[in-house]
Amino acid sequence: MKILVIGSGGREHALAWRLAKSERVQKVFVAPGNGGTAREPALENVPLVGIPELIAFVKAETIQLTVVGPEAPLAAGIVNAFEAEGLRIFGPTREAAQLESSKDFAKQFMVRHGIPTAAYETFEDPAAAKSHVDRVGAPIVVKADGLAAGKGVVVAMTVGEAHAAIDDMLSGGKLGAAGARVVIEEFLEGEEASFIVMADGRNAISLATSQDHKRLLDGDGGPNTGGMGAYSPAPVVTPEIHKRVMREIISPAIEGMARDGTPYRGFLYAGLMIDRDGRPRTLEFNCRLGDPEAEPILMRLKSDLVDLIDAAVDGKLDRTEPQWDRRAALGVVLAAAGYPDNPRKGDAIAVIPANAADCHVFHAGTTLSDGRLATSGGRVLCVTALGDSLRIARSRAYEAAEQVRFEGVQFRKDIGHRALRDPASRSSPGKKV
């Protein structure tokens, strides 16, 4: 069969690479793809982004399955448009994708269905928002309602910072329409984890556990980014916490979406804060795989991804259990000069390590032109390796990452540090997923 993957990041490179390993697959197209997908022998880039053009391409090529990577086309209704044409696609509809595209929708949904999350209020009026902050005090979190590519959340440690964030979003129009409404929520303490499942409208199966590093600098300092590295499994998600998350967050979410008339089909990512007592609360929902979490997770997937997605599209996930490599996987993101505020584009990538069975360089922001690779985005590469322990996976990933050469490259040297503090991850990952 032929498959189309939509998107151009590291997540889509990993998705397309994993799908192409299926014996059922004859060809995987990536629209628009990047320099890395262009170099993969089993993949082919197609320079299309508009929904009508994608539909025409899928019909002309008789593509049997389309998999959507990023949130923007989902929020724009790509799944609605494909389904209206009778085309098979994996991802949530526009209505279901509101779990990510509107923070206010997600918070109301969580409250309605008893899903644990931070207390919140929603505001459009800056004066009302500020007096709420004055009443509650800091630390407090200010979030733009709409999609803001990771730039819509301010964790304010002082009342002044919260006021400034409110001014930027509600009065300054810093985030455009996405910031015309803000959610102000309680500051939660604990350790974050990414909990990602596949859902078929009624059932959900969890993928291997993972954790990413959102801050730019070592020691979790500096500005927030889309993610500077990730690993799987995440020891913070113990089997007990895993059960709680499925029972208290994922199942009510899937059941709630079905009951509300917007059944959820697709990858669903719950960003969790796990407190000292092991109580998980939901920081956010994303309607897609995480990036860079997808890269280590998909390195560990042993089951056929086409079979899993087919089962999800057909509503048969209750009969499916994915198999995982017992080894750990860790991905290090190599970012461009100036990332995250003002990433420089067009730097030639002079050296890139060869892929191996236990190490793959997934591309995020690269282009390939006349055989030359160059940077074209903030996060450029995610070097991902497998190892018998997280420590070994980390050494292997860094050994490869350090070979990469492009002007201004920046990467963290401590990916995995939280997990490596955990004694359980120092030995083989055993049965943990």
Ligand code: AMP
């Ligand atoms: P979000 O996009 O909602 O996940 O927020 C981005 C980041 O902001 C999260 O990964 C957390 O590090 C932080 N954050 C969001 N909400 C809260 C909260 N209620 N309490 C503490 N930190 C938060």
Ligand code: GLY
């Ligand atoms: N790595 C965080 C995200 O994909 O949202």
